[in-house]
Amino acid sequence: MGQSIDSMLQNKAQHAKAISMEKEIEHKAIADWLTNVAQKRDKRAFTELFRFFAPKIQRIATSKYGNESLAAEVVQETMTNVWRKAHLFDASKGAPTTWVYTVMRNVSFDLLRKIKSKKEDNLSDDFWPLVESVEEDVKVFEDHLASKEMMACIDKLPDPQKSVVKGFYFMEMSQEQLAEHLDVPLGTIKSRLRLALARLKQHMGEIHD
């Protein structure tokens, strides 16, 4: 007779684990290609990206718009932006597949608006910024820094976040200086700062509510 339920579940769990391992390896490869395109203008890496994404984009756009030549335009525009904007990809912010998806969504939005409303105002990058500015959050917090509540909140942050926030706000170090000083990549500094600000925002919300 067949397997017991337990061993079936175990197999299933192993299978799921194998899939997520695969995804991780895949993400790592895509992220490396993007980095090579950004830093070395590496055509071979770009060809790999093209092979991976273009047939998928062609299919998504064809099923969405029911029009193959429009879909081909989405492929062309998306991949052109991947080539020109690869330096904006930041692995600390999310999966490389999500980043390319965002590029595709923005391209499609502007293209459709051009067709439907005859408008070439390219609004997508304002609605869905590819570059998230930590700076925006930073400004908001400068107003609250002096408050006692805020200091108490900062002290409750996990140590790595605390040192970034304190360095940034109170010692007025730049993110680059902090990266060097703490000996971690710039992307890590950015994501620590972002997480810390998100937490502080939550705390402040609770206090003011």
Add this chain to the structure above:
Amino acid sequence: MIKHHPNSELLEKFADGELPASIAAGIAIHVEMCPVCKVAVAELTEQRSAIHFESSDLEMPMSELNIASMVEEITLSDEIDIAIADKEKSISVKGEEYILPRALTNMAMSKWSSIGHLARARFSIDEEPLRASLLQIQAGGSVPEHTHKGFELTVLVDGHFEDELGIYGPGDFILLDAEHTHSPVTKDGCLCYTVANDAQHFTQGINKLLNPIGSFIY
């Protein structure tokens, strides 16, 4: 603290890029100010990309020749796009200074016109019958009681107002349909981004005479 958010259906459509520009702009203004919805949109986007990009069954095959020629064409130019992250744009209306939400920085706007405590500028988004505007209600001003024949979206950019349903502050996202009547009042003045698909209808006494004001404001 922001209390009024877009519902999950709107957030999903926003993440998919499927809303008209005028409505998408309203949600983008909210998302820029609301950490909760910002995270929600990020998660939705991640889910979508996982569905579409992480299965090789969902592909339309392309010929090697096609791939090679497209890659060749794209990589011909070595230029990159420098992103300008923080190009802030500020506006001045009746002596008040505002920093525009990022979503509105490149939307073409008409000149301001005003009646009483109200000033309005229209965006030329070309999405008839949708109309998008910035509406300033100066301190102590109000909008006469009105119902909506279609829908009316208001996103508060700056300041506060209150109506029969509550008090609203910066970032609040308020979507009203034909069932609602309201008359917003502001103590300190406010600036709102609004989208409507039909002229508003004023319901009371002398305000009926003001009905043309409906199409002025919204």
